[in-house]
Amino acid sequence: MGKNKSKKYKPEMSRNSVKNSESSSPPDESAAAAVQSNKLNKPYYAGIDIIKILAAFFVVSIHFFLYSGVYYVPIQSKEYIAPIAMRWLVYTCVPLFMIATGYLMKNKKFSGKYYLGLIKIIVIYIVVSIPCMMKDKEVFNKEFTPWTTLKGFLEFTNAQYSWYVNFYIALFLLIPFLNLAFNGLENKKQRLALVITITTLTIVARSLYIGFDRETQSKLIPDYLNALWPLAYYYVGAFIREYPIKKKVTGKLIAFVILVADMIFLTMSTYNQTINNTFDENPDFHYRFLSYHFNDYGTYPVFIAAVCIFVLLCDIKTTNKVVKFILRQLGNTTLALYLLSYVFDRKIYPDFSEKYPDILDRCKHCFEPIGYVFIHALFWALIIQNVYDIILSIIKIASSKIKKKRIETAS
Numbered sequence: 001m002g003k004n005k006s007k008k009y010k011p012e013m014s015r016n017s018v019k020n021s022e023s024s025s026p027p028d029e030s031a032a033a034a035v036q037s038n039k040l041n042k043p044y045y046a047g048i049d050i051i052k053i054l055a056a057f058f059v060v061s062i063h064f065f066l067y068s069g070v071y072y073v074p075i076q077s078k079e080y081i082a083p084i085a086m087r088w089l090v091y092t093c094v095p096l097f098m099i100a101t102g103y104l105m106k107n108k109k110f111s112g113k114y115y116l117g118l119i120k121i122i123v124i125y126i127v128v129s130i131p132c133m134m135k136d137k138e139v140f141n142k143e144f145t146p147w148t149t150l151k152g153f154l155e156f157t158n159a160q161y162s163w164y165v166n167f168y169i170a171l172f173l174l175i176p177f178l179n180l181a182f183n184g185l186e187n188k189k190q191r192l193a194l195v196i197t198i199t200t201l202t203i204v205a206r207s208l209y210i211g212f213d214r215e216t217q218s219k220l221i222p223d224y225l226n227a228l229w230p231l232a233y234y235y236v237g238a239f240i241r242e243y244p245i246k247k248k249v250t251g252k253l254i255a256f257v258i259l260v261a262d263m264i265f266l267t268m269s270t271y272n273q274t275i276n277n278t279f280d281e282n283p284d285f286h287y288r289f290l291s292y293h294f295n296d297y298g299t300y301p302v303f304i305a306a307v308c309i310f311v312l313l314c315d316i317k318t319t320n321k322v323v324k325f326i327l328r329q330l331g332n333t334t335l336a337l338y339l340l341s342y343v344f345d346r347k348i349y350p351d352f353s354e355k356y357p358d359i360l361d362r363c364k365h366c367f368e369p370i371g372y373v374f375i376h377a378l379f380w381a382l383i384i385q386n387v388y389d390i391i392l393s394i395i396k397i398a399s400s401k402i403k404k405k406r407i408e409t410a411s
Contacts, residue, residue: 049331102237229298
């Protein structure tokens, strides 16, 4: 147990050391100034906010392939290799969010206060659903009655990308108990065994096959629990938080090399399977984008890519106050940005597709719609998030004053 404590998250250790120094020496102005200076100059771990912002950008990017028509045309040219590679890179969007959740939430415990955290998620989901519903009414002439509106909120269909909210609420409710399992283990070896076991029974089991013939190949590991693959991402994030990766150039280089090799494997296997895709009886579906076993967030090549990206970025630090403020602002908007992007996807892609009728031309100009959607969704997400924060602050101040007045009245 002693060994594990020595590897705890470094910022916590630095706070403890400050407390010890304060208790062991008499307080004076110079000591107080030193402590205050130490707090102000304490490095901000910017990596997690950078990862969240990058994941949100990847979400916007992955929808390019859905709305630009890449999935619906024959792919028989090597010119598609670069778009396929980009597609797999941005496909790590949701896994990155899941790993970040484990990293940030591993110390959360069962309490009433913890579950109040759901309020923010639900409020943002409901608020963002309104413009999404308005866009559906405009584009698809969809009608909303009081019942269908309520039903859409309960089934997470009013905001078209809100399947993630559905998933996250379920995970959020489980997190205190997942943490009991992880934090209750005695040492690094046991926690690593938990991560490996969960990953093997879910992510590896659902995507590792033996044999090369699609018709005769077989899964290698029992996959009955494969639907629990989000837990693998959560526990990886928790493990990295508990045992931070040593900041060495060799470690980063290894992670980068693995990421590149993994991207090459995903890209070339997808390209080769796509150009040989003649399985459907309808020839109109021949040579369309195809990956036999990896076109899912819970597969081992996607898992490897997401973990490598996370390791490369998670320990970035800064003491710059302006950078810290900007990254925290942007990092707090990712849920609203994610959901709002649907509105701007529906707005930009019809005109973009008309402007570039050829699919490869659309791929070459992909950052036009991606940039448009990301910037506009980010702008409105910042407004929604800050209005929410202001209202929450007003409620807290009012609640504090009411409590104070009750105490004064009682006394």
